[in-house]
Amino acid sequence: xxxxxxxxxxxxxxxxxxxxxxxxxxxxxxxxxxxxxxxxxxxxxxxxxxxxxxxxxxxxxxxxxxxxxxxxxxxxxxxxxxxxxxxxxxxxxxxxxxxxxxxxxxxxxxxxxxxxxxxxxxxxxxxxxxxxxxxxxxxxxxxxxxxxxxxxxxxxxxxxxxxxxxxxxxxxxxxxxxxxxxxxxxxxxxxxxxxxxxxxxxxxxxxxxxxxxxxxxxxxxxxxxxxxxxxxxxxxxxxxxxxxxxxxxxxxxxxxxxxxxxxxxxxxxxxxxxxxxxxxxxxxxxxxxxxxxxxxxxxxxxxxxxxxxxxxxxxxxxxxxxxxxxxxxxxxxxxxxxxxxxxxxxxxxxxxxxxxxxxxxxxxxxxxxxxxxxxxxxxxxxx
Numbered sequence: 001x002x003x004x005x006x007x008x009x010x011x012x013x014x015x016x017x018x019x020x021x022x023x024x025x026x027x028x029x030x031x032x033x034x035x036x037x038x039x040x041x042x043x044x045x046x047x048x049x050x051x052x053x054x055x056x057x058x059x060x061x062x063x064x065x066x067x068x069x070x071x072x073x074x075x076x077x078x079x080x081x082x083x084x085x086x087x088x089x090x091x092x093x094x095x096x097x098x099x100x101x102x103x104x105x106x107x108x109x110x111x112x113x114x115x116x117x118x119x120x121x122x123x124x125x126x127x128x129x130x131x132x133x134x135x136x137x138x139x140x141x142x143x144x145x146x147x148x149x150x151x152x153x154x155x156x157x158x159x160x161x162x163x164x165x166x167x168x169x170x171x172x173x174x175x176x177x178x179x180x181x182x183x184x185x186x187x188x189x190x191x192x193x194x195x196x197x198x199x200x201x202x203x204x205x206x207x208x209x210x211x212x213x214x215x216x217x218x219x220x221x222x223x224x225x226x227x228x229x230x231x232x233x234x235x236x237x238x239x240x241x242x243x244x245x246x247x248x249x250x251x252x253x254x255x256x257x258x259x260x261x262x263x264x265x266x267x268x269x270x271x272x273x274x275x276x277x278x279x280x281x282x283x284x285x286x287x288x289x290x291x292x293x294x295x296x297x298x299x300x301x302x303x304x305x306x307x308x309x310x311x312x313x314x315x316x317x318x319x320x321x322x323x324x325x326x327x328x329x330x331x332x333x334x335x336x337x338x339x340x341x342x343x344x345x346x347x348x349x350x351x352x353x354x355x356x357x358x359x360x361x362x363x364x365x366x367x368x369x370x371x372x373x374x375x376x377x378x379x380x381x382x383x
Contacts, residue, residue: 003038004034004038009026026042030042032168034166036165037165037166040108041109043167044168049101053101053105056097060098060178061206063178064174064206066177071181074093075090075091076089076091091217091218092217092218098178102220103221105178105221106221106224110224111124113165115227116230118237119251122252128304128305128306129313131256133313136311136313137260137309138259139260139261139297140246140259140294140297141257142294143256143257144257144277145287146253146255146280146285147285147287149253150226151215151217152214152284154180154284155176155213155214156196157229157283161176162176164228179222180213181213181214195211196209237276240275240276244257244264251304258308315364323357327376331375331378335351335380
C-alpha cells in the first residue's frame with residue numbers, strides 16, 4: 001500500500017464534494033497517524049477498515065460488539081508433560097471476513113510496528129538462528145517460559161498497541177476487538193484485569209461489555225500484536241539483564257539469558273529469575289516454572305533446539321539421528337508403512353513433518369539439508 005499523501009487525499013475529497021469540515025477533520029486525523037508512524041495507512045472508521053480489507057462491514061460490527069463467535073475452535077495435544085494442567089492447545093480459526101481483516105491489519109499495519117530488538121520472532125528477517133546466536137559460547141544459560149502466551153495478552157494491551165501507532169481511540173478499540181476473542185469465563189478470566197470499563201464508559205451501546213478479550217492463537221494478527229504488546233516488558237527485562245551482565249533474547253514465549261562471565265554463579269541466577277518473574281507478573285503474565293532450565297558451565301546448552309556451545313548455532317546430534325531414522329525407514333518400508341508405525345494419522349502428515357524438518361535444517365545448515373533432500377528424492381509419496 002502506498003504512503004498516505006494529505007494533498008492528494010484533500011484534492012480527491014474536494015473533487016467528490018466532501019463537506020470541508022469533514023475533510024479537515026479527516027486530514028487532521030491522517031496527519032496525526034502519519035506523524036506517529038508514516039508507514040501505516042490512516043483508518044478513519046470501522047467502515048473504512050472494512051472497505052480497505054474488502055470485508056463485510058455489518059459482520060465486523062457484530063464482531064466488535066461481541067454479538068457472535070467468529071472462530072472455529074479445535075484442540076491440538078501439547079507435547080507430553082506431567083506438569084501440563086491443560087494437555088491441549090486451543091487453536092482459533094477466524095471466519096473468512098475476519099481472516100481477511102486480520103491479515104490486512106497484520107500486513108499493512110502491524111508489519112510496520114517497531115518491536116524491541118530483544119524480540120526475535122514474527123519479524124521479517126528474523127530467524128531461530130538469529131535468536132540463538134547471541135548465546136553462543138556462553139558459560140551460563142538460563143531459559144524461562146511464559147504460560148499461555150497469547151491468551152495472557154488482553155484486549156487493553158492490544159488497544160494500546162494501536163494507540164501507539166497513532167490511531168484514534170474508537171478505531172483502536174474496534175481493531176482491538178477485531179483482533180481479540182472472549183474466552184470461556186474461567187476462574188482466570190474472573191480476575192479484575194479481565195473486567196472491562198467499557199460497560200460503564202462506552203458511548204456506543206452495542207460496544208458495552210463487562211469482559212475483555214485476549215489474543216486468539218491461530219489468528220494471523222496475534223503473533224505481531226503479542227510482540228508489540230510486550231515492548232515495555234522487553235525493555236524492562238533488557239535493563240534487568242544489563243544490570244546482571246547477561247544477554248537477553250525472546251522468541252515468542254521463550255526467554256533466554258546467557259553470560260560468559262566467570263564470576264557469575266547460582267545466586268545471580270536466582271536473583272535474575274526472581275526479577276524477571278516479577279516483571280512478568282506486573283503485566284499479567286504467568287511464568288511457566290516447569291519449563292525453567294539453567295545450564296551451568298560444562299552442561300549441554302540448547303536454545304530453540306540449536307546447540308550454542310560453539311561459535312555459531314548448529315543442529316544437535318539428536319535432530320540428525322531423527323532425520324536419519326526417517327530417511328532409513330522411508331526407504332525401507334515406504335511412506336504408508338512408516339506413517340503407520342510412527343502413529344501418523346495420514347501419510348500427508350508424515351510428509352509435512354519430514355519436509356518441515358528439512359526446511360528447519362536448511363535455515364541452520366544448508367549443506368546438510370541438501371544431503372537430506374537428495375536422500376529423500378527416491379521416496380515415492382502417494383498423491
